[in-house]
Amino acid sequence: MLFNSLTFLIFFVVVLVVYRVMPTWTARKRFLLVASYVFYSSWNPPYVAILLFSTTMDWWFARQIGRMEEGPPRKALLVASLLVNLGLLGFFKYGGFLLANFQDAAALVGIIYRPPTWDILLPIGISFYTFASLSYTIDVYHRNIRGDCSYLDYALFVSFFPHLVAGPIVRASKLLPQIQQPREATRAMFGWGLSLLAMGLFSKVILADTIFAPVVERVYGHPEQFGALDTWAAVLGFSGQIYFDFSGYSLCAIGIALTLGFEFPDNFRAPYAARGFSDFWRRWHITLSSWLRDYLYIPLGGNRGGRWRTDCNVMITMLIGGLWHGASWMYVLWGGLHGAYLVAERHLRTNDSRTESPQRAQIALTLITFAVVTLTWIPFRAVDAHTAATALAGLFRFNLPERVGTLPLVCCLGAAFVMIGWQFALRDSSLEERCGRLSSGAQGLILAVCLICLYLWSGGDERAFIYFQF
Amino acid sequence: MPLSTSSSDAPDYSRALPSGDWLAAIAVAFGLLVLTIAVMEIALAERGFAPTIVDSPRLWVAQRIAASQLGRRALILVGDSRMQLDVDTTALRSQTHLTPVQLAIDGTSFVPVLEGLAKDPTVLGTVVVQFDDVSLASKTDSSRGADLQAAFDHRSSWILDYANTEDWLEDNLHSALRSYADGSLPISALVDRLIAPRPTPQYLRTLPDRSRAADYGKVAMPDWYFGRVMKNLGEDLQQPGMTYEQLYALLVRRIGTLQPEPNQAYEANIPRINAMADAIRRRGGRVIFVVFPTSGLVKAVDDARYPRALFWARFAASSRATTLNFADVPSMQGFICPDGSHLDARQRTAFTTALVAALALAPTKSALPVRPPRL
Numbered sequence: 101m102l103f104n105s106l107t108f109l110i111f112f113v114v115v116l117v118v119y120r121v122m123p124t125w126t127a128r129k130r131f132l133l134v135a136s137y138v139f140y141s142s143w144n145p146p147y148v149a150i151l152l153f154s155t156t157m158d159w160w161f162a163r164q165i166g167r168m169e170e171g172p173p174r175k176a177l178l179v180a181s182l183l184v185n186l187g188l189l190g191f192f193k194y195g196g197f198l199l200a201n202f203q204d205a206a207a208l209v210g211i212i213y214r215p216p217t218w219d220i221l222l223p224i225g226i227s228f229y230t231f232a233s234l235s236y237t238i239d240v241y242h243r244n245i246r247g248d249c250s251y252l253d254y255a256l257f258v259s260f261f262p263h264l265v266a267g268p269i270v271r272a273s274k275l276l277p278q279i280q281q282p283r284e285a286t287r288a289m290f291g292w293g294l295s296l297l298a299m300g301l302f303s304k305v306i307l308a309d310t311i312f313a314p315v316v317e318r319v320y321g322h323p324e325q326f327g328a329l330d331t332w333a334a335v336l337g338f339s340g341q342i343y344f345d346f347s348g349y350s351l352c353a354i355g356i357a358l359t360l361g362f363e364f365p366d367n368f369r370a371p372y373a374a375r376g377f378s379d380f381w382r383r384w385h386i387t388l389s390s391w392l393r394d395y396l397y398i399p400l401g402g403n404r405g406g407r408w409r410t411d412c413n414v415m416i417t418m419l420i421g422g423l424w425h426g427a428s429w430m431y432v433l434w435g436g437l438h439g440a441y442l443v444a445e446r447h448l449r450t451n452d453s454r455t456e457s458p459q460r461a462q463i464a465l466t467l468i469t470f471a472v473v474t475l476t477w478i479p480f481r482a483v484d485a486h487t488a489a490t491a492l493a494g495l496f497r498f499n500l501p502e503r504v505g506t507l508p509l510v511c512c513l514g515a516a517f518v519m520i521g522w523q524f525a526l527r528d529s530s531l532e533e534r535c536g537r538l539s540s541g542a543q544g545l546i547l548a549v550c551l552i553c554l555y556l557w558s559g560g561d562e563r564a565f566i567y568f569q570f
Numbered sequence: 571m572p573l574s575t576s577s578s579d580a581p582d583y584s585r586a587l588p589s590g591d592w593l594a595a596i597a598v599a600f601g602l603l604v605l606t607i608a609v610m611e612i613a614l615a616e617r618g619f620a621p622t623i624v625d626s627p628r629l630w631v632a633q634r635i636a637a638s639q640l641g642r643r644a645l646i647l648v649g650d651s652r653m654q655l656d657v658d659t660t661a662l663r664s665q666t667h668l669t670p671v672q673l674a675i676d677g678t679s680f681v682p683v684l685e686g687l688a689k690d691p692t693v694l695g696t697v698v699v700q701f702d703d704v705s706l707a708s709k710t711d712s713s714r715g716a717d718l719q720a721a722f723d724h725r726s727s728w729i730l731d732y733a734n735t736e737d738w739l740e741d742n743l744h745s746a747l748r749s750y751a752d753g754s755l756p757i758s759a760l761v762d763r764l765i766a767p768r769p770t771p772q773y774l775r776t777l778p779d780r781s782r783a784a785d786y787g788k789v790a791m792p793d794w795y796f797g798r799v800m801k802n803l804g805e806d807l808q809q810p811g812m813t814y815e816q817l818y819a820l821l822v823r824r825i826g827t828l829q830p831e832p833n834q835a836y837e838a839n840i841p842r843i844n845a846m847a848d849a850i851r852r853r854g855g856r857v858i859f860v861v862f863p864t865s866g867l868v869k870a871v872d873d874a875r876y877p878r879a880l881f882w883a884r885f886a887a888s889s890r891a892t893t894l895n896f897a898d899v900p901s902m903q904g905f906i907c908p909d910g911s912h913l914d915a916r917q918r919t920a921f922t923t924a925l926v927a928a929l930a931l932a933p934t935k936s937a938l939p940v941r942p943p944r945l
Contacts, residue, residue, distance in 0.1 A: 101732050106739040142732035291593030298596065354585075363585045536588030543590050547599035552606050556757040559740070559750050 166247025
C-alpha cells in the first residue's frame with residue numbers, strides 16, 4: 101500500500117478515526133498493531149508470517165538476555181538473535197546473489213554449477229524492520245534499555261506502519277517509551293503532521309516522479325543513445341529523484357506518525373549542501389548512517405585503533421552499508437567509493453590544520469561534494485557496470501543532439517538547480533524553522549499548491565518508492 | 571557516516587513544531603483543492619465533456635478472466651483500436667449467440683495477448699484477431715499488451731489485495747469525474763480542454779465492455795484526417811498557410827517515395843504466430859485473422875510500407891487458421907473510415923454484420939441453443 105495511493109488515503113482516514121475513538125491506550129495500541137499488519141499484508145499476505153516470526157523471536161531473545169547475568173549464555177543468545185535476523189535477511193535478500201556469485205566463482209576454476217531457480221520475492225521492508233529489531237536486542241544486551249517490554253508494545257514498535265517498509269529506521273530506545281506511555285496528538289502535531297504528509301507526497305509525486313524520473317529512466321534505459329546534455333540532465337536528475345523520492349517518503353512517515361501522536365527522527369537534513377563526505381553522511385539517510393555507526397562502526401573499534409584500523413573500519417562499514425541497499429555489486433561499488441572518499445577526507449583534514457575556511461572555500465567544498473556525490477550515484481542507478489560506464493562516457497559525448505525533449509530537459513535541469521539552491525539556503529536551518537517564519541496565508545498557499553498539483557498530476561502511472569526495494 | 575565516535579548518540583526524536591496554525595492552513599488548502607476540482611468539473615461540463623469509463627488494467631483483466639471462464643461460448647476479440655471501434659459487440663452477441671470478450675488494446679501489438687491465450691489451456695473459444703502487419707514486422711513484443719498479460723498472470727483473487735483495491739477505487743473515481751474523461755490526467759484536461767482555445771471535442775466513448783464508439787461528426791475534418799495520415803506516416807508535413815489541396819498533394823508525393831519495410835523479422839515471426847493459433851485450434855478452439863478496413867492515404871501508407879505480396883499474402887498462405895482481408899470481401903470494401911483508420915459508431919453494426927457473414931460466425935439453426943448462453 102503506497103502512501104501515494106487512494107487505498108492508503110482511505111486506510112489512513114479509517115485509522116485516524118478509529119484510533120481516536122478507542123477508549124483506552126491499550127485498545128489504541130492493539131488497533132494500531134492490527135492496522136499495521138493489514139498495511140503490511142497488502143503487499144504479500146504470506147510475508148506477514150516472517151514479520152511475526154522475526155518479532156516474536158527478537159522479543160523472546162531480548163527478554164532472556166535482559167534477565168540473564170553476564171556470561172557466555174547471554175552472549176550466545178545475542179549471537180543467536182543476530183544469526184536469526186541476519187539469516188532471514190541473507191536468505192531473502194542475498195540468497196540468489198550468493199548462488200549466482202558462487203556459480204561464477206566455480207566457473208573460474210572449471211566447475212560447472214547450476215544453481216536452483218531463485219524466484220523468492222523479497223519481503224518488503226525486511227531491511228528496515230530487521231535493523232529496527234536488531235537495535236532492540238543489542239541495546240538490551242548492552243543494558244542501554246531493559247528487555248522487559250510487553251509483546252504488544254514490542255510488536256507495535258517493529259510493525260508500526262509509518263516506518264515499517266522504508267523507515268526512518270527507528271530505535272527501540274526512542275520509540276518504545278513513546279509506545280509505553282499514553283500519547284495524544286496535539287492540534288499542532290496533527291496539523292503539522294498532515295502538512296508534512298502533503299509536502300512529502302508533493303516531493304514524491306511531482307518532483308521525483310513527474311519532473312526527474314522520466315528523464316532519468318529514458319537516459320539510463322539506453323545511455324548509449326544520448327549525448328552530454330541529456331546525460332548530465334539524467335545524472336543530476338537522479339540526484340533529485342532519489343532525494344525527493346526518499347525524503348518525500350520520510351516526510352510522509354514522520355507526518356503520519358505525528359498525526360497519531362508519535363515522533364520520528366529526521367532522515368534528511370539538506371544533504372546536497374554538505375561540506376565534505378562525513379558531513380554528507382550526517383545529512384543523508386541519517387537513521388541508517390547513525391545505525392551503522394552505532395551498531396557496526398563503533399563495535400568494530402571505530403577510530404580507536406589507529407589510522408590504518410580506522411580506515412579499515414570505515415571501509416567495512418561503507419561496503420556493508422552499500423550492500424544493505426541490495427544484492428548487487430553496483431551497490432557495493434557505490435558504498436566502497438563513499439568509503440574511499442571518507443578515508444581520503446579524513447587524511448586530508450588531518451593534514452590540513454586550518455579550522456575555519458573562508459566562505460568561498462566552503463561554497464567550493466559544497467559544490468565539489470555535491471558533484472562527487474552526484475557522479476557516484478551513477479553506479480548506484482545503473483543496472484550493471486557496462487551501463488554505468490556508458491552513462492559516464494555519455495557525460496562527454498558532445499557529438500549527439502539533445503533527444504530527451506526541451507521541456508523535460510529544462511524542467512529537470514531547472515528543478516535540480518533549484519534543489520541545490522534550496523538545500524544551500526536550508527543548510528543550517530530546518531523545514532520547521534523555515535515554515536514557522538511564513539505568514540499564515542503563505543502556509544495555506546504552499547499546502548494548497550501541493551494538494552492541487554497532486555490532483556492535477558494524479559491518474560498516471562504509479563511509481564513505487566525507490567527505497568521499498570531495499 | 572561520521573568518523574568520530576564522539577557523537578554516537580541516536581538521532582533526535584523530539585520535534586520542534588513550527589509556529590502557526592497548520593491545521594487551519596491544511597484545512598484552507600483542502601478547501602482550495604475542492605474548489606479547484608469543482609471549478610474544473612463545471613468548466614468541462616460547460617464545454618460539453620462528460621465523464622467516461624476509463625479503459626483500465628482492471629477492466630482488461632476482467633475480460634481476460636471471462637475469456638477463460640466462458641470456454642467454447644467465448645468470442646474473443648484481439649487487436650488494437652480498430653477492433654475496439656469497428657465492432658459492435660451487442661450485434662455480435664445477438665448474431666453469433668456467443669459472448670464477445672473485448673481484449674483489444676489501443677495502439678499495441680496483438681502478439682502478447684494471442685500468446686497468452688495460446689498458453690492458457692482454459693481458452694477454448696473463437697479468437698478473432700484483428701491482424702496488422704506492424705505487429706509481426708517488429709522484432710520485439712514489448713507493448714502494453716505484455717504488461718496487461720502479466721497483470722492477468724499475476725492477478726490475485728484475495729479480496730484485500732492492494733492492487734485490486736487500488737484499481738477498483740481508481741476506476742470508480744476516474745469514471746465519476748470529467749477531469750479523467752477518456753483516460754486523461756487532470757493536468758491534460760486543464761491544458762488541452764480548458765485552456766486550449768480550440769479543444770478537441772469528446773468524440774470517443776468507452777463502453778463497459780471496453781469497446782469504443784467514435785463520433786467523427788464532432789471532430790474538425792479534414793484536419794483530423796490529415797492528422798491521422800501524418801501520424802501513420804510518422805512525419806508532420808503541414809506548414810503554416812498551406813491549403814488542404816497543397817497538403818494532400820504533398821502527402822501523396824511523400825507516400826509515393828515510401829519503400830517497403832524489410833520483411834525478415836516478419837517472416838521470422840510467422841511460424842511463431844502460427845504456433846500460437848495451432849495451440850488454440852488443437853484444443854478445439856477457432857482462430858481467425860482479419861485485416862480490418864482502412865481508407866484513403868492511411869491505406870496508401872500501409873500499402874506502400876507493407877505491400878500485400880511481401881507481407882499479408884505470405885502470412886495468409888502459411889497459416890492453418892482462417893484468414894480474411896477486408897479488401898477481398900465485397901460487402902466490406904464499401905466501408906470508408908472517416909479518419910482513414912477507424913469506422914464511425916454509425917457504421918459499426920453494418921460492419922459487424924458483414925464480418926459475421928464473411929466469417930460464417932452465425933450458428934446454423936441446428937446448432938442454436940434453446941436459450942442463448944450468457945456470462
